Amino acid sequence: MATSYEKYQKRKLISSYFSVIISIFLVLGLLGVLSLFVIHSQKISDNFRETIPMTLFFNGKTSEKELTAFGEKLKQAPYIKDFTFVSKEEAAKNQEEALGENFLEFLGFNPLQDSYDIHLNSDYVVSDSIAKIEAQFASNPNISDIMYDKQLVEMVNDNIQKITQWLLITAGVLTLISMLLINSSLRLLIYSSRFTIKTMQMVGATKRFIRRPFIWHSMRLGIIGSLLAIAAIIGLSFYVDQKFPDLDINPTQNYMPIVFVSLGLFLVGIIITSISTYFATQRFLNLKSDELY
Incomplete structure (x- = not known):
């Protein structure tokens, strides 16, 4: 019976890890796509202007x-x-x-x-x-x-400014949402280990010692999720360049935007998971034993 329960707990834990990685991947992937679009927005608008x-x-x-x-x-x-x-x-x-x-x-x-x-x-x-x-x-x-077409020239210039402003606003909102979603996923993961955290605290382990393995483990999940997002963005960049060559994205030669976005996603994945895990573990460390239920 104990073996079956342990297997069940292991499967449940793996499922939790998988859901956290998928959440990080999806959120960072969307953020990366939007970031690349903002970076290339000037080139896209220039390309459109030059077709008039x-x-x-x-x-x-x-x-x-x-x-x-x-x-x-x-x-x-x-x-x-x-x-x-x-x-x-x-x-x-x-x-x-x-x-x-x-x-x-x-x-x-x-x-x-x-x-x-x-x-x-x-x-x-x-x-x-x-x-x-x-x-x-x-x-x-x-x-x-x-x-x-004079009207088209005026419309293009007016709309490009509006689109750029809305893209920046959307990028900021999406960054906030990504932090909240990743934070929620990690809190659920830490919640499943709340009794382990309290047991370690009761036997004399310091808060720093208890937090360390959870933070390191969450960082690894963040690294995996961010690497998946980076791979997806690189693949998408080559696909868009192949399907729409007139946009002149050319990720092979013009690779710096992808490099900057990839580094940003990698750091965001690590920083958000570390901070979220820190506060999640701190919350359960401050709870009394009867408050864990």
């Missing part, structure tokens, strides 16, 4: 030499990320593929214009800067029209 196109249309009097010279100027401009020249013949072909019919035969002429599709560097995709660039292009007599 601006199209410059040239009048029919513009010569091929002038178009080539304009392209050379774009190469030297600091605000240009990339650009593509689209001739009116190429534009007509693209339009024909989109419509599924040859509209040139119907019209008898090509009404489309030569154009440059450009993408600006992210620092210049703000209302003031892009307005100055637009005015500069508009002063060119060969350019007949400039098209870009």
